[in-house]
Amino acid sequence: MADKNSIAMQLPAFHSRMNYLHDPALNKGTAFTEEERDKLGLRGLLPPGINTMEEQVLRVMGNYNRKTTDLEKYIFLVALQDRNQTLFYRVLTDHLAEMMPIIYTPTVGLACQEFVHIFRRPKGIFVSDKNKGRFSEILQNWPNKEVRVIVITDGERILGLGDLGVAGMGIPVGKLSLYTACAGIHPSWCLPVTIDVGTNNVELQKDPLYFGMRHQRIRGEEYDDLIEEFITAVQENFPNTLIQFEDFGNINAFRLLNKYRNRICAFNDDMQGTASVALAGLYAAMRMIGQKITDQKILFLGAGEAGTGIGDLIVSAMMNEGLSQTEARQRCWFVDSRGLVVKSRKNLPEHKLRYAHDFKDHPYFLDAVKALKPTAIIGVSGQPGTFTQPILEEMARCNERPIVFALSNPTPRSECTAKEAYVWTHGRAIFASGSPFEPFTLEGITYEPGQGNNAYIFPGVGLGVIACRAKHVTDEMFLAAAQTLAAEVTEDDFKRGSIYPPLGHIREISAKIATAVCEVAYEQGLAVNPRPDDLSAFIKSQMYEPNYRNYV
Numbered sequence: 001m002a003d004k005n006s007i008a009m010q011l012p013a014f015h016s017r018m019n020y021l022h023d024p025a026l027n028k029g030t031a032f033t034e035e036e037r038d039k040l041g042l043r044g045l046l047p048p049g050i051n052t053m054e055e056q057v058l059r060v061m062g063n064y065n066r067k068t069t070d071l072e073k074y075i076f077l078v079a080l081q082d083r084n085q086t087l088f089y090r091v092l093t094d095h096l097a098e099m100m101p102i103i104y105t106p107t108v109g110l111a112c113q114e115f116v117h118i119f120r121r122p123k124g125i126f127v128s129d130k131n132k133g134r135f136s137e138i139l140q141n142w143p144n145k146e147v148r149v150i151v152i153t154d155g156e157r158i159l160g161l162g163d164l165g166v167a168g169m170g171i172p173v174g175k176l177s178l179y180t181a182c183a184g185i186h187p188s189w190c191l192p193v194t195i196d197v198g199t200n201n202v203e204l205q206k207d208p209l210y211f212g213m214r215h216q217r218i219r220g221e222e223y224d225d226l227i228e229e230f231i232t233a234v235q236e237n238f239p240n241t242l243i244q245f246e247d248f249g250n251i252n253a254f255r256l257l258n259k260y261r262n263r264i265c266a267f268n269d270d271m272q273g274t275a276s277v278a279l280a281g282l283y284a285a286m287r288m289i290g291q292k293i294t295d296q297k298i299l300f301l302g303a304g305e306a307g308t309g310i311g312d313l314i315v316s317a318m319m320n321e322g323l324s325q326t327e328a329r330q331r332c333w334f335v336d337s338r339g340l341v342v343k344s345r346k347n348l349p350e351h352k353l354r355y356a357h358d359f360k361d362h363p364y365f366l367d368a369v370k371a372l373k374p375t376a377i378i379g380v381s382g383q384p385g386t387f388t389q390p391i392l393e394e395m396a397r398c399n400e401r402p403i404v405f406a407l408s409n410p411t412p413r414s415e416c417t418a419k420e421a422y423v424w425t426h427g428r429a430i431f432a433s434g435s436p437f438e439p440f441t442l443e444g445i446t447y448e449p450g451q452g453n454n455a456y457i458f459p460g461v462g463l464g465v466i467a468c469r470a471k472h473v474t475d476e477m478f479l480a481a482a483q484t485l486a487a488e489v490t491e492d493d494f495k496r497g498s499i500y501p502p503l504g505h506i507r508e509i510s511a512k513i514a515t516a517v518c519e520v521a522y523e524q525g526l527a528v529n530p531r532p533d534d535l536s537a538f539i540k541s542q543m544y545e546p547n548y549r550n551y552v
Contacts, residue, residue: 256268
């Protein structure tokens with residue numbers, strides 16, 4: 001019988017062989033060729049038959065379609081990602097329109113709610129106040145050293161679901177999957193991070209399976225010190241990395257973006273990505289009805305980071321077309337939980353104060369619609385059903401083509417459904433939503449509502465920033481992204497009732513957005529990499545294609 005020492009000496013060789021089957025970045029499963037099986041010592045460790053990737057995709061899709069719920073489909077895809085990364089991205093890329101609602105919103109919201117119960121394998125980096133002073137050391141544990149983009153959350157405002165603590169990790173993981181699928185950013189360049197500063201969610205604190213910090217959320221200076229330590233640790237370990245802040249609460253989102261946007265390469269997708277995709281929808285709507293954005297009066301339901309972020313970018317767009325800042329802001333109005341944001345209200349925070357107009361107070365959204373007669377309403381409230389029948393009928397009374405954006409996520413949080421928007425405006429609404437709705441037929445006309453999905457924007461912006469190594473991410477880049485996306489909407493899209501292009505074209509769109517972002521970076525003197533002769537061709541050459549490598 002072999003002694004323990006001889007067995008131990010055999011382990012490294014055995015492990016190196018099994019790595020090719022157990023490391024998702026290396027694994028090809030039944031697609032390993034005869035030559036690869038001999039060279040890598042895999043002979044006999046796999047069934048003798050060899051499948052092409054196309055045959056593996058058929059197997060995956062067969063199993064995927066047998067799942068009876070969206071959450072089961074989500075768990076199945078995550079398990080595939082854990083097992084065979086290349087095959088996962090092949091399937092996701094080839095079936096993006098079908099699978100985006102599963103891998104991201106709306107299903108990812110349910111997955112986060114169930115995160116501690118469906119947890120299988122850890123993904124990304126978890127840092128917490130428990131590890132204060134050791135963040136740099138923890139980042140060194142990440143196996144991939146060429147990190148180019150980090151998505152970080154503290155889990156306080158996950159979609160429209162609120163505080164999910166460490167269970168919010170599903171959001172950075174999902175976002176980075178879309179960076180790869182939608183824009184071809186190599187998966188080894190992506191790092192999801194959750195900074196666990198506690199949770200105020202009592203149900204999570206009581207859940208025996210919850211594996212985050214159970215204390216109340218850290219606030220104030222101690223919180224800021226943790227964020228600062230993380231930012232410093234990233235700069236030490238992964239210099240020139242893009243940091244995307246994701247699903248931070250209002251109390252921190254504005255502060256963090258303002259604090260770091262001119263110091264590092266960073267942006268907040270809830271504010272800037274949402275703003276860009278909403279502005280793109282407005283640009284496309286203007287083309288559809290033959291109007292100018294400077295002639296619009298926009299009323300927002302919700303005055304948090306998403307709403308005021310959209311307002312700020314719309315103001316920039318209007319200024320770009322000749323209005324002064326004051327004139328542009330006069331065309332953007334906000335209703336929050338206390339009613340219309342007006343100058344007579346006291347203790348307004350800065351992000352609301354700049355949109356506080358000299359006007360009579362109106363406590364209810366319907367009253368504000370009647371008084372202001374806006375051409376567009378944009379919902380970012382997270383409150384479902386708040387675009388009621390009287391509100392939409394009033395919008396139809398004062399507009400031939402009322403613009404209705406119900407952008408709150410996930411789908412159950414939408415301010416109205418596509419059906420409600422079309423029926424209550426007699427088919428005249430120009431509608432977009434944050435989560436997908438099925439096509440709807442009214443009086444013989446079928447409408448395919450556009451989805452104002454941030455995935456149209458942030459992957460392309462990230463690709464552009466990485467390709468030219470931009471030092472900072474600027475508002476002009478998001479303005480360029482919105483203009484580029486809007487230009488991709490065709491007359492056929494308009495005939496379908498959509499102000500966004502099909503999701504199946506998103507990789508091509510991301511490449512164009514990346515090119516536009518690079519153009520801005522070069523114009524602003526923010527690009528570190530020299531400008532290539534053919535910028536568009538260079539961008540496309542940087543995009544990862546999920547095909548198996550050859551090990552022979």
